[in-house]
Amino acid sequence: MAYVLGIESSCDETGAAVVRAGEEIVSNVVASQIATHQPFGGVVPELASREHLRAIVPVVRQALEMAGRPLAAIDAIAVTRGPGLAGALLVGVSYAKALAYALDKPLIAVNHLEGHIHAVLLEEKQKGNHEVHFPVLALVVSGGHTHLYLAMEKEDGWTYQNIGRTRDDAAGEAFDKVAKLLGLPYPGGPIVDRLSRHGDPRAVKFGSAQIKHANRGDARDRSRVWFDFSYSGIKTAVLRYVETHAMQPAIEARRRKLVPVAKPSVEEVLETCDKQTLDLVASFQRAMVEDLVSKTLLAAGEVGASTLFVTGGVAANSELRETFERDAAQRGLPVFFPSRPLSTDNAAMIAAAAYPKFLARDFAPADFSAEASLPLG
Ligand code: KG4
Ligand code: ZN
Numbered sequence: 001m002a003y004v005l006g007i008e009s010s011c012d013e014t015g016a017a018v019v020r021a022g023e024e025i026v027s028n029v030v031a032s033q034i035a036t037h038q039p040f041g042g043v044v045p046e047l048a049s050r051e052h053l054r055a056i057v058p059v060v061r062q063a064l065e066m067a068g069r070p071l072a073a074i075d076a077i078a079v080t081r082g083p084g085l086a087g088a089l090l091v092g093v094s095y096a097k098a099l100a101y102a103l104d105k106p107l108i109a110v111n112h113l114e115g116h117i118h119a120v121l122l123e124e125k126q127k128g129n130h131e132v133h134f135p136v137l138a139l140v141v142s143g144g145h146t147h148l149y150l151a152m153e154k155e156d157g158w159t160y161q162n163i164g165r166t167r168d169d170a171a172g173e174a175f176d177k178v179a180k181l182l183g184l185p186y187p188g189g190p191i192v193d194r195l196s197r198h199g200d201p202r203a204v205k206f207g208s209a210q211i212k213h214a215n216r217g218d219a220r221d222r223s224r225v226w227f228d229f230s231y232s233g234i235k236t237a238v239l240r241y242v243e244t245h246a247m248q249p250a251i252e253a254r255r256r257k258l259v260p261v262a263k264p265s266v267e268e269v270l271e272t273c274d275k276q277t278l279d280l281v282a283s284f285q286r287a288m289v290e291d292l293v294s295k296t297l298l299a300a301g302e303v304g305a306s307t308l309f310v311t312g313g314v315a316a317n318s319e320l321r322e323t324f325e326r327d328a329a330q331r332g333l334p335v336f337f338p339s340r341p342l343s344t345d346n347a348a349m350i351a352a353a354a355y356p357k358f359l360a361r362d363f364a365p366a367d368f369s370a371e372a373s374l375p376l377g
Contacts, residue, residue, distance in 0.1 A: 006351025009092030010084025015347030022355025027066035078354030082374030089370035137305035142312030160377030164227030199282030
């Protein structure tokens, strides 16, 4: 049974994990950089690289210790090749290469998006569910991506066809930007999720024009079915609402109060929010969720998907999960999510995605490099 050491450093989490046979998490360590980036309201690439450099050795060491396996008892090393921040990726890739070379172990390069998809599969297998029906439609919805992939399992691994993506901002980016413009802490998704429970999601109407566009078809290949997402309009709509409702002074006061706090609690944030803010936040989240769910289910119907995977940081969102579960069930479509810790960036998903490649002996050449805009499929 193969033990794969996974390493992830594509954005603002340094991760290392040991996964057995692509189906059992033996250890999974994530060092988050949230406190470093919080004062800036977003990820600062140079700081991210520096933090990865600091964290990578202790994080890998801890993952091995928790797994009770020395490096010699690892069968392969898997690392995120891209997409992500170039400098951040480079830290993981260089370290993984050096380890593989020094130990004379196979090295496996993994696409981060493929990792998010395999997070779902890994946990289903861990629960004893080996019955996933293909084709799988996977919505990868994170800070950098809102992508739809049609996934198939072939003898020598998985294949992916990209059938949709955002034209502008990713869904997680919209959560983060809206939170920032409202003076809420970084990252925006988790706090918007928590605050939305206290607001009225029907209070503010976002016109369909702000988030809905006709599918333009794939410019490169018009024979392909194509599904577009677009989330920069809704962010502008929130900004306009803030301006026309004179919310700026309250936002400034909130920002002054929260910026010095490294990790403000939900209660601390809630204390700074009036009903108007909570209603706006809840209405924004409802609009995002309705758009993500309706477009994904439309795509699932058109391509004849048998199973739905929803994964990536935004898949941690409570309302998104509830709405997908309710609406997919109505259509008799099974929908799977990773647990919350495995929805956001982690290395267990990278080690799991590497396992089919390990079996197929699909190893990375020693001179491969990190690729910031690595496509999948
Ligand atoms: O997958 P991930 O950890 O990193 C990327 O690959 O981008 O996703 C991070 C994104 C951030 O934009 C964050 O705000 C969002 O996921 N996120 C959420 C929630 N938890 C994290 N968005 C909405 N609701 C959440 N509960
Ligand atoms: Zn991610």
